[in-house]
Amino acid sequence: MTTLDAVDSTPWGLSPKLLAAVVALLTGAICLLLQPYAPWLFAFPAGWTVPATEWVGTTLEVVLNAIKPTMRLFSAAIAYPMEWANIALAGTPWPVVIGTVTAIGWHLGGWRMGLLGFVGFLFVLLSGYWEESMNTLSLVVVSVPLAMILGGLIGLLANEIPRLRAALLVALDAMQTIPTFAYLTPLLLLFGFGPVVGLVASAIYAAPPMARNVILGLERVEPEVKEAGVMSGATRFQQLFLVEIPAASRQIMVGVNQCLMAALSMVIIAAVIGGFDDIGWEVLLTMRKAQFGQAFLAGLVIVTFAIVIDRMSARLALERKRFDARISWGLFAAGVAGAILLWLTGVSAPPEGIFGGVADSVDTALGDFTAANGASLDSVKNNAMFYGLLPLRIGLDEAVLPFTWGFQWTSSMSLWLFVAAGLGGALLALTGRPVAGALLLIAVGILETGIANLPWPFVLVGAAALAWLAQGPRFALVVTALLATILISGLWERALLSLYLSGAAVAACAVVGGALGLLAAISPMAWRVLRPICDMLQTIPLFVFLIPVLMFFQIGEFSAFLAICAYAIVPMIRYTQAGIVSTPPELLEAATASGASQTQTLLDVRLPYATPVILLGLNQTILYAFAMLVIAALIGTTGLGQSIYLALGQADVGLGVSAGAAMAILAFIADRLVQGFAEERRKALGLA
Amino acid sequence: MTDRPAISVENLWQVFGANAASAYDEASGGPPEEIAAKLKAQGLIPAVRGVTFDVAPGELFVVMGLSGSGKSTLIRGISRLVEPTAGRVEIEGEDVLAATPKRMIELRRSKIGMVFQHFGLFPHMSVIDNVAFPLKVGRMSRKERHDKVRPIIETVGLAGREDAYPRELSGGQKQRVGIARSLAGDCSVWFLDEPFSALDPLIRRQLQDEFLEIRKRLNTTIVFITHDIAEALKLADRIAIMRDGQVVQIGTPTEIVLNPVDDYVREFARDVARGRHAKVGSIMQGGTEGIGPDDPGLSPDMTLEDALASCMKLYEPVPVRDASGTLLGAVHPKDLAKALQVEQG
Ligand SMILES: Nc1ncnc2c1ncn2[C@@H]1O[C@H](COP(=O)(O)OP(=O)(O)O)[C@@H](O)[C@H]1O
Numbered sequence A: 001m002t003t004l005d006a007v008d009s010t011p012w013g014l015s016p017k018l019l020a021a022v023v024a025l026l027t028g029a030i031c032l033l034l035q036p037y038a039p040w041l042f043a044f045p046a047g048w049t050v051p052a053t054e055w056v057g058t059t060l061e062v063v064l065n066a067i068k069p070t071m072r073l074f075s076a077a078i079a080y081p082m083e084w085a086n087i088a089l090a091g092t093p094w095p096v097v098i099g100t101v102t103a104i105g106w107h108l109g110g111w112r113m114g115l116l117g118f119v120g121f122l123f124v125l126l127s128g129y130w131e132e133s134m135n136t137l138s139l140v141v142v143s144v145p146l147a148m149i150l151g152g153l154i155g156l157l158a159n160e161i162p163r164l165r166a167a168l169l170v171a172l173d174a175m176q177t178i179p180t181f182a183y184l185t186p187l188l189l190l191f192g193f194g195p196v197v198g199l200v201a202s203a204i205y206a207a208p209p210m211a212r213n214v215i216l217g218l219e220r221v222e223p224e225v226k227e228a229g230v231m232s233g234a235t236r237f238q239q240l241f242l243v244e245i246p247a248a249s250r251q252i253m254v255g256v257n258q259c260l261m262a263a264l265s266m267v268i269i270a271a272v273i274g275g276f277d278d279i280g281w282e283v284l285l286t287m288r289k290a291q292f293g294q295a296f297l298a299g300l301v302i303v304t305f306a307i308v309i310d311r312m313s314a315r316l317a318l319e320r321k322r323f324d325a326r327i328s329w330g331l332f333a334a335g336v337a338g339a340i341l342l343w344l345t346g347v348s349a350p351p352e353g354i355f356g357g358v359a360d361s362v363d364t365a366l367g368d369f370t371a372a373n374g375a376s377l378d379s380v381k382n383n384a385m386f387y388g389l390l391p392l393r394i395g396l397d398e399a400v401l402p403f404t405w406g407f408q409w410t411s412s413m414s415l416w417l418f419v420a421a422g423l424g425g426a427l428l429a430l431t432g433r434p435v436a437g438a439l440l441l442i443a444v445g446i447l448e449t450g451i452a453n454l455p456w457p458f459v460l461v462g463a464a465a466l467a468w469l470a471q472g473p474r475f476a477l478v479v480t481a482l483l484a485t486i487l488i489s490g491l492w493e494r495a496l497l498s499l500y501l502s503g504a505a506v507a508a509c510a511v512v513g514g515a516l517g518l519l520a521a522i523s524p525m526a527w528r529v530l531r532p533i534c535d536m537l538q539t540i541p542l543f544v545f546l547i548p549v550l551m552f553f554q555i556g557e558f559s560a561f562l563a564i565c566a567y568a569i570v571p572m573i574r575y576t577q578a579g580i581v582s583t584p585p586e587l588l589e590a591a592t593a594s595g596a597s598q599t600q601t602l603l604d605v606r607l608p609y610a611t612p613v614i615l616l617g618l619n620q621t622i623l624y625a626f627a628m629l630v631i632a633a634l635i636g637t638t639g640l641g642q643s644i645y646l647a648l649g650q651a652d653v654g655l656g657v658s659a660g661a662a663m664a665i666l667a668f669i670a671d672r673l674v675q676g677f678a679e680e681r682r683k684a685l686g687l688a
Numbered sequence B: 001m002t003d004r005p006a007i008s009v010e011n012l013w014q015v016f017g018a019n020a021a022s023a024y025d026e027a028s029g030g031p032p033e034e035i036a037a038k039l040k041a042q043g044l045i046p047a048v049r050g051v052t053f054d055v056a057p058g059e060l061f062v063v064m065g066l067s068g069s070g071k072s073t074l075i076r077g078i079s080r081l082v083e084p085t086a087g088r089v090e091i092e093g094e095d096v097l098a099a100t101p102k103r104m105i106e107l108r109r110s111k112i113g114m115v116f117q118h119f120g121l122f123p124h125m126s127v128i129d130n131v132a133f134p135l136k137v138g139r140m141s142r143k144e145r146h147d148k149v150r151p152i153i154e155t156v157g158l159a160g161r162e163d164a165y166p167r168e169l170s171g172g173q174k175q176r177v178g179i180a181r182s183l184a185g186d187c188s189v190w191f192l193d194e195p196f197s198a199l200d201p202l203i204r205r206q207l208q209d210e211f212l213e214i215r216k217r218l219n220t221t222i223v224f225i226t227h228d229i230a231e232a233l234k235l236a237d238r239i240a241i242m243r244d245g246q247v248v249q250i251g252t253p254t255e256i257v258l259n260p261v262d263d264y265v266r267e268f269a270r271d272v273a274r275g276r277h278a279k280v281g282s283i284m285q286g287g288t289e290g291i292g293p294d295d296p297g298l299s300p301d302m303t304l305e306d307a308l309a310s311c312m313k314l315y316e317p318v319p320v321r322d323a324s325g326t327l328l329g330a331v332h333p334k335d336l337a338k339a340l341q342v343e344q345g
């Protein structure tokens, strides 16, 4: 369609890739040459921007104020079930809660799940955060049904009215790429401070996975099953509810699982608004007070919650054995009996955390550890900053200082660097790899300038060139227009900063994650170790990643970088491993039969075959990085993420929404670019 | 029995693609080939092209053709699983294409049954719930509908497996469920779209025999689709042969085998040991002159193969009699041999 086939013929007979690289290179070079005469090529003049954030703000405020009364009504209405859930959960004696969770676990997955539920909730009890945890749980309990209804309705609508489908899918994309914090600001304006904001935000955030799985599930119901419903004389309503939805229940249960996890994640993030004494708030509070032991413990409670909820609800989507219901009731009864026993002995309140002391000692130990190893931790951080992140951000010309590298970068050094790069590029070009040569020059140029200082014409042209290669001319136009919107709305510098940090994290993830994935593919032993770690990292709500990095590296860009990497590396590992492992056996046998060595097979057969899958992993990594970037704003990043977070604090709807939109634009472009390349590779391999 | 056909299809067109209806209206007027060519030139897919046939009450009408020839689309058009682009369909005198959605639901609940190639069983329902589903959507109480379908389940040989789920059944058993479900609504018109094509040859033959048994007991009109000529010849009262969305020949199995209208049909008959299917009646002469002295006992519904075996050494016409011994006509043994050999020529 509109991939490379469409751009086969190019001027001067250059290959499309070379043409794109050369155009980008020339634009960059011209900008660099003109820098002394035209500084506006680098710093987009403030006079050329429009006060877009203010416009957005005013418009939105008008709209929001108009619907505010209705929404406040809704808020009042929804506050009731939330309060009930809260009273019910907080008021239920803890033995009953634990008994119930264990019983549900048994019902879903036998003694393993029962044990998981029991141990998990026992840990929560003993952590001393029982009340806070029940508050969080009550938010989840109310928001998940809302999200399921909302998502289910969207899914059904897309299924029933094919003409709405495309539009709804775009809306779902948007709901998921718009950064989580960006939701909160307008909601804050609508609902005022309080838990309802978190509730609504998590319902909105958790609805898309539900909707997607409903759409997918209904789509995948065998056509003959649907037709059998029709031919049995079922009305459309009967077809849907008696045939299609039950037949799609597995997929829909996958949606329920994802919906639960998203809701939990968002409920915890929403704690930054405050006003509700939940576990997320506890983490935030202790983090702010630098009580890392306590923060760590509260973080563990969240992780426990996440694991119990995830593993149990994942069971819904599997074919299940039926477990004896009598045991479920027995476990429940045991909980009730325990509660009565406690009541008779007069200790009905949840115990003070027996880990309180533990938390304190963890805290002290941590303090001692950081004090003892402060120097080495600092040197890790400084080395990464000085030799990695800073040059990438502001370029060698500004980052290389006597204070950091031991010498001052001079313009003659720049010149030599470019000469060397030019020679290297020429060498590559002469040996038949002109694209690689051009890319080398571009890379050196970016390193010299720094991502945050890149001239805007170069970014626009470069992105358009990539877009043209990935999806054809129409997409190139779209990308240019979207980036230009960010440019003239005055968010450009912040966007580049965000691009830099997420770019650095993605690059690190690609290298390290790719290597780990490769290792896991070659060695089943390594995979056995890595796999549960990956599972774990993917279950943990974003927020929790901040705690350990903060413990060791304090607030700052490096901590943010680490948190992003820890979260975003997982898909890279998973997809690389899966891609390489899934090479068809015939191909491997053919390679062996041709006398290829293990290494040759890996490099010439497995890796090329796995490329499309690995690219999809990269795509996920990029999206994960953007998602985490905003959360990481809590511990010190600059750029759009910070703006969104600040806007939340100041209830500045204009800034919050515009910066959120800019973030979503960047994520959207990155997503489509990588998908385009993955698609192209698939086609080249004859897989599509 | 009335003269009114149970199913009457007239100039049915099914065109897939954007704005198919208006494109068809513009192109219509000429012979089907021309219309189809015009539609295809616009990128549309004319899957069924001007099909016309009648099915008599109680008849077993087989539609046969290569895969992609439009058989499924035809049956879906008749049952309105897709909306035909043009034409007329009457079931027991009722204009189906003009029926309201509500009426269609009634028709499907009470009059039309359908069996699918890949069974189309509801994965989340037990055998008995699958079979009783048409009654459930018709709002019959649970007990009543279960009572009603138990004998049907027995008829298809699944007694004892009422509570099994589709995933626990073999392919043959699944299709038995499919057949039972299509019978639950007491249909008088029964559509089967390649019901046995997905099964092993042995199971297929067994189900064909059982199908014929069931059919004997019911008084339904049947449209049966297959791509297997042997199956068609074995089951059919009449066969319609489809090619490229058109019906190229309609006839009894004997007519199809003995007098194929073109090479396409002949190609189908090629692999068939035709003597096993064509009947003596098809080549019998009405007159009785010249009948020789021998009477090997031929009857009109004897196959050519059997007849030839019993007049191996005869060189004069032999009589053909019905069961009561009445003389009906004569057959010359050399015609028998010729009819068997047309193919080899
Ligand atoms: N929904 C549809 N949209 C477009 N083309 C279709 C559709 N259904 C069937 N066709 C086309 O119509 C032709 C006939 O298909 P079908 O009736 O399934 O053939 P058969 O059942 O004889 O194998 C095929 O070329 C098929 O691709």
Ligand SMILES: [Mg+2]
Residues within 6 Å of the ligand: B071, B072, B073, B194
């Ligand atoms: Mg078919």
